[in-house]
Amino acid sequence: MRVGLTFNMRREAPEDAQEPPGALGADTRAEWDTPETITAVRNALAERHEIIPIDASEDACSQLSETRPDIVFNIAEGDSGPCREGYIPSILEHLQIPYTASDPLTLNICLDKARTKEILAYYGLPTTRFRVVQEKDFSFNSLKYPLMVKPLYEGSSIGIRDNSLVRTGEEMKARVSSLLDTYREPAIVEEFLPGREFTVAILGNGADARVLPIVEIVFDSLPHGVNPIYSYEAKWIWDRSSDPLKIFECPARLEPELRSEIEDLCLSAYRIMRCRDWCRIDVRLDSSGRPHILELNPLPGILPRPEDNSCFPKAARAAGIEYNELINGVLDIACRRYGLI
Ligand SMILES: Nc1ncnc2c1ncn2[C@@H]1O[C@H](COP(=O)(O)OP(=O)(O)OP(=O)(O)O)[C@@H](O)[C@H]1O
Ligand SMILES: [Mg+2]
Structure with a gap:
């Protein structure tokens, strides 16, 4: 197949760049993918397909309409604003080109943490x-x-x-x-939910949607005296691939009852938000040990190197699915959804 790969590449600001007063925080580029991640995804897909790379920061609409891939593997987080994740999928909807992961409606709603919680609460999810x-x-x-x-x-x-x-x-x-x-x-x-924190990777659609081994965020690994939250400092400053924090436990040590409760809760949230193909869902326990949904990530982070502490690839590895197999697996799941396989 001819597979498009849509992405936003992280370009580091020059070291001497002066940000104007009131400019967005220096951490705003963290959600874009590094050249290393984009290359890893491309190489994985190239094992089986012809790849058409498309930088979503450039003129993606003309590139997509000119090249018309059979399907697009979308990891583009978008440039700015509350609807940025829906930008590429909206173009793909318009051009009627199949693509991986959720549609623009789901991506944009899940990006808005309040709208997501309103919908989950309507369905009675904690x-x-x-x-x-x-x-x-x-x-x-x-x-x-x-x-x-x-x-x-x-x-x-x-x-x-x-x-x-x-x-x-x-x-x-x-x-x-x-x-x-x-x-x-x-x-x-x-x-604030004071209890243990987990993140739950889901792969698949409909009755085939399945939960990968649950990852626990282990706050004991953070520097002494800091708050038990998976903050920007914890993700990007204290955790370096040269000296990784032992922040994940996967599979999380869970009583079978609590494990099923978390799995059922996340599958319900996945279905209610109409997620497709894959998603990572953050969960935390309240003071009485009951799980609550924090938020959903329908474009999950996928850093390729195991030492880079990336939850979805970590959960996949625990299920015996290596990185390239995970990426190709997501493409296959999307192809099946469109009846292309
Ligand atoms: N209500 C809450 N109670 C307890 N901890 C929270 C709460 N909200 C956020 N946190 C902590 O802050 C972290 C980041 O919050 P959240 O997951 O909402 O942000 P994010 O930037 O969307 O994360 P991601 O990197 O998963 O996209 C959580 O993993 C958790 O540790
Ligand atoms: Mg989160």
């Missing part, structure tokens, strides 16, 4: 209470401290720092104000 804040002049007292303050539509822990866990109104206001200034998007303030 997720913590929250408020969306758009302006600095706000007040509410209906949530119970401690709280987490996050940008509304980011990923890769962009804007989630060790000080995102706040214990007082003053701390919360300061953090909200800093996020509004830095990211120029609303903030979501939500109740």
Whole structure:
């Protein structure tokens, strides 16, 4: 087959680049893929197919309409704004070209953590209470401290720092104000779940959707005295491939009952949000040990090197699925969904 590969490549800013005051935080490029990841995906797909690489930051629409691949493997996170992940899939819908992963509706909704929680709550799935804040002049007292303050539509822990866990109104206001200034998007303030944290990789569609071995985020591996959250510092600063943190346990050590409860919860969330082909879902336990959905990642991170601590490839490896097999497996799942196999 002729397989398109759509991506956004991370280009490091020159070291002496001065960001203008109020510019987006320096962490905003974290969700884009590195040349290494894009090459790894391309090489995996090239084992079986002809590959047409398409940089989503360039004129993707003309490239796609001119080359018309049989199917596109989409890992493009998009440039900016709350609908950025839907950009490439929307073009593909328009051109009627099949593609991997979720449609623009699901991608855009899942990027908005509040809209996602509203839908999950409608279906009775456990997720913590929250408020969306758009302006600095706000007040509410209906949530119970401690709280987490996050940008509304980011990923890769962009804007989630060790000080995102706040214990007082003053701390919360300061953090909200800093996020509004830095990211120029609303903030979501939500109740903190103090229990264990897991991330759950799902592969497949319909009755074939299956959960890979669950990954636990082990906070004991973080530097002494920091908050138990998988923050930007934990993902990108304290964890280096030259000196990786032992932050994942996979398969997580879980009583069978709790394991099934987490698996069922994640499969329900996957179906309710109409995810396709694959997705990684973050879950955390409340003070009484019950799992709650934190958020869904329908374009999961897929760093290729085992020492780079990437949850989806890690879960796949624990299931005996190596990286290239995972990438080709996702393509096959999408092909089956379109009746191409
Ligand atoms: N309500 C909460 N209670 C407890 N911890 C939380 C809560 N919200 C976020 N966290 C912590 O912050 C981390 C990052 O939050 P979240 O998963 O919402 O951000 P993200 O940037 O979308 O992550 P990803 O890298 O998975 O895209 C979580 O993994 C968790 O450790
Ligand atoms: Mg997350």
